Amino acid sequence: xxxxxxxxxxxxxxxxxxxxxxxxxxxxxxxxxxxxxxxxxxxxxxxxxxxxxxxxxxxxxxxxxxxxxxxxxxxxxxxxxxxxxxxxxxxxxxxxxxxxxxxxxxxxxxxxxxxxxxxxxxxxxxxxxxxxxxxxxxxxxxxxxxxxxxxxxxxxxxxxxxxxxxxxxxxxxxxxxxxxxxxxxxxxxxxxxxx
Numbered sequence: 516x517x518x519x520x521x522x523x524x525x526x527x528x529x530x531x532x533x534x535x536x537x538x539x540x541x542x543x544x545x546x547x548x549x550x551x552x553x554x555x556x557x558x559x560x561x562x563x564x565x566x567x568x569x570x571x572x573x574x575x576x577x578x579x580x581x582x583x584x585x586x587x588x589x590x591x592x593x594x595x596x597x598x599x600x601x602x603x604x605x606x607x608x609x610x611x612x613x614x615x616x617x618x619x620x621x622x623x624x625x626x627x628x629x630x631x632x633x634x635x636x637x638x639x640x641x642x643x644x645x646x647x648x649x650x651x652x653x654x655x656x657x658x659x660x661x662x663x664x665x666x667x668x669x670x671x672x673x674x675x676x677x678x679x680x681x682x683x684x685x686x687x688x689x690x691x692x693x694x695x696x697x698x699x700x701x702x703x704x705x706x707x708x709x710x
Contacts, residue, residue: 518700519551521707525577526556527642527672527695533561534582535617539570548575557603560617565589565597578603580642583615586622586629591636600639603672606630608659609646618646626659630666640670642695648676652698655686664690679704 518526528547530540538561548556552575559580562568571579581594582605594602606629607614613622613629622629626643633641643663645656655676663671673686674695683705686694699705 516550518707519554522554523707524555524693526551526554527580527674528556528558529580530558530560531617534559535619537561537563537583539563539567541570541574544571544574544576559603559605563587565593568594568602569597572598572601577601578640580605582607583620586613586615586624586632591632591638595637602638603640603642604633604638605644606633606641606663607644607646614646626662627666630663633669634667638669640672641667642672642674644695645673645675649674652676652678652702654678655682655694657685657689660686660689660691677705 530543533540540561544558547558555577557578557580558576559582562581562584568579568581578601579598580603585591585604607618608626611625613624613626615622645659648656653676655673660673670692672693672695673691677683677694677696678699683694696705700707
């Protein structure tokens with residue numbers, strides 16, 4: 516509710532336990548959507564099937580984030596067919612390799628390979644997290660984000676390391692569409708101002 520009061524364009528939520536263990540957090544998704552209204556919410560964690568993704572979408576979420584399942588055995592096109600532009604693929608990167616299952620496992624794909632899969636499947640939105648920067652107050656990984664922008668033509672949100680408005684400007688300067696702000700907001704180094 517505090518975040519929604521600042522009227523950001525979107526609220527981003529990840530159910531970390533579900534991301535590690537699986538199990539779409541339908542109750543959480545419904546509660547967050549209701550508490551945030553009218554601000555749209557994108558939520559992920561625990562999606563292991565197209566049915567999981569649809570169940571989350573049906574709670575009122577604006578977007579559903581799919582990470583682990585996007586790079587598993589289910590064709591990514593099936594998620595695109597089910598959710599269209601409501602699908603956000605999470606490309607979480609450490610040392611150039613995409614991580615899944617709450618960052619505990621390797622997808623055995625490079626960032627470029629993962630983004631090529633997204634583009635080939637018709638994915639419209641990705642969120643790219645620089646894992647080693649997440650919550651570390653070290654600034655965003657501009658090199659990674661530049662590579663992501665060059666490789667993917669759709670909408671990109673950057674996550675990991677955003678500290679202040681200067682970081683936001685640097686990321687936007689690369690042509691990235693938006694940023695995920697977490698710790699900076701909690702620490703008070705980046706205020707959420709109404710649009």
